[in-house]
Amino acid sequence: MKQVSTPGPNNAASADRTTTGPPADSAGGRLGVGSEQERPWHTLSADEVAGALQADATSGLTDGEAARRREQFGPNALAAAKGRSALAILVDQFESLIVVLLLVVTVVAFALGDNVEAVAVLVVVVLNAAVGFLTEWKAEQALTALQQQAVPTAHVVRGGEEHEIPAAELVPGDIVLVAAGSRVPADGRVIECVRLQVAEAALTGESLAVTKTVEPIPDDTAPLGDRRNMAYLGTAVTDGRGRLLVTATGVRTEVGRIGKLIEVAGARDTPLERKLAQLGHALIGVVLALCAVIVLAGWLRGHEFFYMLKVGISLAIAAVPEGLPAVATMTLALGMKRMARMHALVRRLPAVETLGSTTVICTDKTGTLTRDEMTVRVLQLGTRRVDVSGAGYARAGEFRTGGGAIxxxxxxxxxxxxxxxxxxxxxxxxxxxxETVVLGDPTEGALLVAALKAGMSKDDLEREYPRLSEVPFSSESKRMVTVHRTPSGRAVAYVKGAPAVVADASVGAFTGAGVRAMTTEIRQRVLADNHELAGRALRVLALGYKDLPDGYREEDLTGGFVFVGLVGMIDPLRDEAKAAIETCRVAGIRTVMITGDQEATAAEIGRQLGLDRDLQGRPLRTAHGRELADLDAAGWQKVAAEVGVFTRVSPEHKLRIVEALQAAGEVVAMTGDGVNDAPALKQADIGIAMGVKGTEVAKEAAAMVVTDDNFATIVGAVEQGRGIYANILRFVHYLFSCNLAEILVVFIALMVGWPLPLVALQILWLNMITDVFPAMALALEPSNPDAMKRPPRDPGESLVTPRFLWLITWQALLLSGVTLLAFAVGMRWYGAEGSGLRHATTLAFMTLALVQVFHTFNARSQRRSAFTARLFTNAWLWAAVATCLLLQLAAVYTPLLQTVLHTTPLSAADWVAVLTCSLAPVGVVELVKFGRRASEPRARISRARGSP
Incomplete structure (x- = not known):
């Protein structure tokens, strides 16, 4: 009825039975007790484990010996996860080179006495930091992950008596009692078990609870999920009871070892962070070169050196896009809010954009691609197959055969x-x-739900057929038997278990025409049906019964059954999983499944989802964890390229898979819910934890948490990320072309010997008003409908490519050209000195302001015309345009701003000149776009990378 191993007393003889002598502990102690890597406890018998641990498996340790070992090994506690402090989050907001450059500009402006400019730039920097800090600080509010895996108390045997003690006081060699509903308080070898089942998904990825055994497992390389005589810290006992001999505590446990892997795994900068850093370096070079060229050119033309130095620094200030950090931060923050409404919580702002760069998604199976709800799909009753509808634990469903309802x-x-x-x-x-909630084993829960669909509740059945006794399931017998009293008062035994086992124990087979003798032909058909159903990734159980005689004995429950049929069940795919993966394929994103499930099941699920083919349609294979041992770097590269489904993998394997993909130049998104996923989640370019069934450890290591555990949510977040990156390109296009136009206006005027067309405060006004508001509106541009029909961006491609730089340059020349034209008209009409120069400067100032506002429509797309059905899809853009126009009118017609900005009111003729010059670039850009669309094949346009 139960599995029990009772080791002999703790003596030299029992210690001699170990395969090797116990090595010294790493801390200098006498016991060879540590992680699974130091000693394969699962390969030893219970007696040998007790001997190696110098423990009595009957009476346990004495209090004195437990105290000595606690001093040697320390408390059974895990190191607290080191989350980011508020100060660290604040410091992070100032690490961007562009922000550092703005701070330098602020200091220089103060030094030159340009206090207004300095304060204005400083306000932008502070606002940017405040938005970023508040957004990330709210997302960082999570409890310490590893500490939540600790179990507060433990039921132990010491000195032959049972005690309840704090779990932190456990030591190697302790005897721990566990039962259904409890959590395992330390790693331990199972030395006694009665129907003991432990849910280990958080540690191994195995979706089903594991039935434990006492017997040793010879394979010293068996993965954790196959070590069925071991139990691990933090896992949950779902059924039965047992005794564990503690083999490792605290940081030496499997969870503790994974904590060390998390520390080792490197957190990578996101693609956006790397590209903004590159852009910052480039800007520093441009600003220094610009300052030097302008100062030298002006000095050579006869201007005073210190005057030109001030002009050069003013233009350098104009060259730095003050609005870029603030708008980038706001764009990402708004993206976070949109994703939160889609059930995706992002903990770090740059991670929002990383999703748009993703080229590979490594995903778990259970609960992400599947519902994590075992469901009966088919019953094989003799030669008749009955299909069962309904998914998961839903109570609705019907039974059909041959297309007709039953x-x-x-x-x-x-x-x-x-x-x-x-x-x-x-x-x-x-x-x-x-919603139906299953209490107990999910497989048995699926059988109860199937009966419920037929109107047969377990409570009603048990009242009609009360249970008299049972023979629990064991890994040796591979079956479970229960005895019930029938309504007629007789006893009947019901059996379920492995098909071959139940068939061998059966003497008859139930048919619609009655019971037939079990023949070789019937048995072969049963095994063939089992093989076919298993090939469809179904978990198959056999059912049978036996009418018992009065005064039946236990041996009557071992054979003589009537075979009833087979039940095939599966954890069904989420309805939207296949479509989401196909969306990824069209978008050029490869999906790789990494699971702790059995190879056959995972391979079939992968086939159903299309993961057995790469993006070019070439076949991919399934790899078992055993294949991954001792691979070198080249081997990992080969496996990462050839495998679409990984099964029975360890935490180290997951980490190496991510590293191999990154080494191949991929941007990797990694999903996971268990402690075993945490190192890979941290190493990935973006780690995505499951919010419903995910452990706190996984959430702490991840950059994003999916609150509905749905793969389709991840795909939706990828689409949002692509849209965000496209918007970043839009406002970079806008900001850089506008700022370069401001510089060119002043630079060209100096080169041709004209007076300065703009004063310093006018340049700052343009940077603060016409740059920021339209740029923020571009950050809210709706995503293109074809965002997920393009391949991912090249991860190595810079934010500003040579082609993009040329686009910015020629458009900046266009904007500056029409501004200088308006300035020339003003000087011709009003003169180049005194009030006439002020009037001409006002014309240039207003033209440059309006041409930048209208340029917003050019920046919405590099190819698509501004005058399409999407012209009015962004209400924020029109609001920004209206705001800028009102502010510009105030700058010209308000006395205070006239004084500060050195402007003068404009006449009707002035406005004709301003509007003509301002609108001309829109027409020019539209003609260029039209020519580009006409010359490029549509297929090439659809394949373009990164362009909004």
């Missing part, structure tokens, strides 16, 4: 199969809410 009440064979499955079960259903 009335279960009149189908004796189907009714019998459902009754056997429901009664030969220890699970229960909580039906109090709208």
């Amino acid at each position: 009335d279960v009440r009149t189908d004796a064979h189907l009714t019998l199969a459902l009754r056997v499955g429901a009664l030969c079960s220890d699970a229960t259903l909580d039906l109090t809410g709208e």
